Amino acid sequence: MSYWCQMYFQNGVTFTSMRVQWAFGMYCVVLMLIFVFVMLSVLLCCSGSHQFIYMLTDHNLERIWGTVPLLILVFLSWPSMGLLYVLSELETPLVTVKCIGHQWYWEYEYTDFAVVSYNSYMVPEDELKLGEPRLLTVDKSMVLPFSVWCRILTTSFDVVHSWTVPAFGVKSDAVPGRLSESSVKVEMPGVFWGQCSEICGALHSFMPIRVEVVSAELFSKWLWILQSSVWEG
Amino acid sequence: SFIRFSGKYPEHTHKNDPKAEELLSTAKFDARFQMCNQDKACWQNYVDYFRCIKKKGEDYEPCNWFKKQYQALCPGFWTERWDEQREAGAFPAKI
Numbered sequence: 001m002s003y004w005c006q007m008y009f010q011n012g013v014t015f016t017s018m019r020v021q022w023a024f025g026m027y028c029v030v031l032m033l034i035f036v037f038v039m040l041s042v043l044l045c046c047s048g049s050h051q052f053i054y055m056l057t058d059h060n061l062e063r064i065w066g067t068v069p070l071l072i073l074v075f076l077s078w079p080s081m082g083l084l085y086v087l088s089e090l091e092t093p094l095v096t097v098k099c100i101g102h103q104w105y106w107e108y109e110y111t112d113f114a115v116v117s118y119n120s121y122m123v124p125e126d127e128l129k130l131g132e133p134r135l136l137t138v139d140k141s142m143v144l145p146f147s148v149w150c151r152i153l154t155t156s157f158d159v160v161h162s163w164t165v166p167a168f169g170v171k172s173d174a175v176p177g178r179l180s181e182s183s184v185k186v187e188m189p190g191v192f193w194g195q196c197s198e199i200c201g202a203l204h205s206f207m208p209i210r211v212e213v214v215s216a217e218l219f220s221k222w223l224w225i226l227q228s229s230v231w232e233g
Numbered sequence: 234s235f236i237r238f239s240g241k242y243p244e245h246t247h248k249n250d251p252k253a254e255e256l257l258s259t260a261k262f263d264a265r266f267q268m269c270n271q272d273k274a275c276w277q278n279y280v281d282y283f284r285c286i287k288k289k290g291e292d293y294e295p296c297n298w299f300k301k302q303y304q305a306l307c308p309g310f311w312t313e314r315w316d317e318q319r320e321a322g323a324f325p326a327k328i
Contacts, residue, residue: 015246088269094249094257096305111304112259147250151259153271155308179272179306187246216253 001133001193002166010167013192013213015185016087017169023079030076090183093151095219097142101154101161101174101196104203108142114227122206136193141210145219146186154180162197165211171197186213260305271306278303279315283328 002010012018098109102119110116123137144150154163154174164171172182186192194209214222266274282299289296303312318324 090262091247092249092262093259094253096259098308100308100310109309111309112257115304115309117309145250145253145257148253148257149249153306153308155272157310177272178270179275179308181269181271185249216250216256220256 001136012167012169013186013188013190014168014170015187016083016183017167018187019079019083019086020169023083026079027076030072034072088183090151090181091149091185093149093183094216095145095148095150097144097150097152099142099152099154099163099172099174099209101156101158101163101200101207103158103201104196104207106142106161106163106196106207106209107157108140110223110226113223116223116226118226120210122208133193135206136195136208136210138208138210141191141212143212143214143219143222144184144186145216146189146213148216149183149185152182152184154182159200160198161200161207163194163209164197165192165194165209167192168211173198189213189215260302263302275303275307275311279307279312280326280328283319287328 009017009021009024012021095110096112098111100107100109105122106120108118108120118140120138120140120142122135123132123139125134128134128137152163152170152172154161154172155178156174156176158176160176161174162171163174168184168186170182170184172180174180190213192211192213194211196204196207196209198204200207260278263274263278265277278299282296282303285296285299286293315324319328
């Protein structure tokens with residue numbers, strides 16, 4: 001979850017978000033190196049007693065400062081090209097969840113074995129227990145297994161919403177009439193949070209997402225219990 | 234793989250947990266619908282299932298492949314609407 005004065009990403013816990021954050025960190029390092037190099041060059045030029053008024057042409061220098069940036073850009077694009085395909089990959093999913101946006105709550109459907117469907121409402125501030133985060137706590141959270149490819153299909157019952165969990169690196173618009181697919185393979189158990197990310201009316205800020213990631217055995221037991229009874233929360 | 238992470242993410246992280254493969258299964262990848270928008274996949278599998286059971290009968294086992302696909306992919310309120318349309322004879326596809 002986000003913390004006070006957060007400056008960077010939340011820790012990536014999925015196959016894709018870990019790789020994307022790695023690439024971002026690598027790009028930051030390269031950019032810092034270039035920035036430091038340029039600043040040092042500017043300082044050297046300004047502070048030294050060198051004068052460059054007698055240099056008219058230097059083809060070798062021009063070759064160097066043309067090809068080195070090109071090579072740097074090729075080096076930067078290498079992981080990016082790979083990630084472009086990794087992000088849209090969905091290696092044999094074992095779970096499909098439908099996240100249906102309503103005004104103003106999320107409905108989760110698991111229909112792989114039997115129809116299991118429930119709504120997830122935000123808990124109002126006056127009903128929060130001690131320690132529960134404000135504007136994030138929900139009565140029923142979405143559950144996923146870890147180390148398993150999950151297919152997340154988002155759509156909407158009314159207006160456009162957006163289902164996002166920053167720790168998963170997922171932001172998927174829930175558009176009515178459309179079924180947007182995203183893939184998630186969470187690598188560790190835990191609880192991960194998100195909030196609706198597309199303006200959808202008066203209570204847009206009050207429809208959070210809570211995902212509880214558990215082992216595959218626990219997940220299948222939970223599904224089995226749900227399909228045979230009504231979940232009281 | 235295209236990206237090397239200096240051994241930090243070994244190859245098996247690409248695959249599902251083997252224990253989970255015994256417990257869970259869902260709709261398979263459909264090469265006819267490779268785009269992000271899967272509404273056509275849901276629609277086509279729904280239509281294909283009912284065409285299949287009309288042609289082959291409800292007991293024909295291979296038709297259940299389409300059923301599993303559309304049940305996994307389609308939201309409940311879409312299939313409920315289409316079921317009502319089929320019963321009313323107003324379904325917008327020939328079954």
